[in-house]
Each structure stands twice: as structure tokens, then as C-alpha cells.
Amino acid sequence: MQKxxxxxxxxxxxxxxxxxxxxxxxxLFIVLVSIPLYVLSFYAGYSGSQGLALVSTGLSVMLWLAxxxxxxxxxxxxxxxxxxxxxxxxxxxxxxxxxIVLVFMLLPSTQGSNRFGLSAPQV
Numbered sequence: 001m002q003k004x005x006x007x008x009x010x011x012x013x014x015x016x017x018x019x020x021x022x023x024x025x026x027x028l029f030i031v032l033v034s035i036p037l038y039v040l041s042f043y044a045g046y047s048g049s050q051g052l053a054l055v056s057t058g059l060s061v062m063l064w065l066a067x068x069x070x071x072x073x074x075x076x077x078x079x080x081x082x083x084x085x086x087x088x089x090x091x092x093x094x095x096x097x098x099x100i101v102l103v104f105m106l107l108p109s110t111q112g113s114n115r116f117g118l119s120a121p122q123v
Contacts, residue, residue, distance in 0.1 A: 004029040007074040014086060016117050018077035023105060026074050030067055037063060075101075080116035081109045 003025040007018070037060045044053035076086035082104050091097040112119060 007070045010073065010077075011070050012073055014073050014076050015080075016077055017081040017109070017114075017119065018074050019081060019109060020078070020105070020107075023074055023078040026070070030071065033063060034060070075105070078105055080114075082107050083110045083114045083116070 003021060006022050007026045010016075010018075037056055040056040041053065041060065044050075044056050072089065075089055079086050079088050079101075084104060088101060088104065091101050109119065
């Protein structure tokens with residue numbers, strides 16, 4: 001459980017490094033929290049309930065507003081772990097170039113220290 005929530009403890013820390021497992025466990029955490037909200041939204045649309053649709057949409061917006069900063073921070077720290085600048089994250093704004101960032105997220109960590117600090121803390 002600690003691996004799932006580690007990026008929330010390092011909420012807006014853009015310096016340092018994040019291990020591959022920290023990044024992917026946090027992605028899993030976001031997916032697991034989002035699934036019930038998507039199911040609720042689907043049911044609201046299927047049943048035609050405007051009140052339920054409003055509630056599910058509001059909860060989804062609050063979730064993404066709460067998770068956007070830790071998501072960006074852990075991604076930047078993961079890029080640092082592969083010895084790349086966090087500015088590579090901006091490739092997500094270019095269509096299909098985000099696949100390059102995905103490849104960087106899949107690459108193993110730089111062994112030892114690099115220009116962004118010591119190895120990522122193991123949780």
C-alpha cells in the first residue's frame with residue numbers, strides 16, 4: 001500500500017528521482033480509484049439520471065484536480081531517474097510523441113547517482 005501512495009507523500013516534489021515501480025504503482029492506484037467513478041458515470045448515462053451524472057462528474061473532476069500535480073511530479077522524477085530532463089514531459093503535448101515518454105517510463109533506472117541525485121528511494 002505504501003508504494004501506491006508514495007507520490008502523494010511527495011506531492012509537489014519535482015526534484016529527485018522516482019523508481020520505475022513507484023511510477024507504475026501510482027498509475028495503478030489512479031486507475032483503481034477511477035474505475036468506480038467511470039462505472040458510476042456509465043450507469044448514470046444508461047439510467048438517464050441527471051443527478052447521478054452530476055455527482056459522478058463532480059467526483060471525477062475533484063479526483064483529477066487532486067491527482068494532476070502528483071502525477072506530473074512523479075513523471076518528472078521518473079524522467080530524472082532515467083537521466084533525462086523533466087522538460088521531456090512536454091512531448092505529451094505533441095500527437096503521437098507521447099509514445100517516446102512512455103518508452104522512457106519503461107526504461108530501467110540509471111544505476112547509482114546521476115545529475116538529478118542519488119538512486120530513487122526503494123519503498
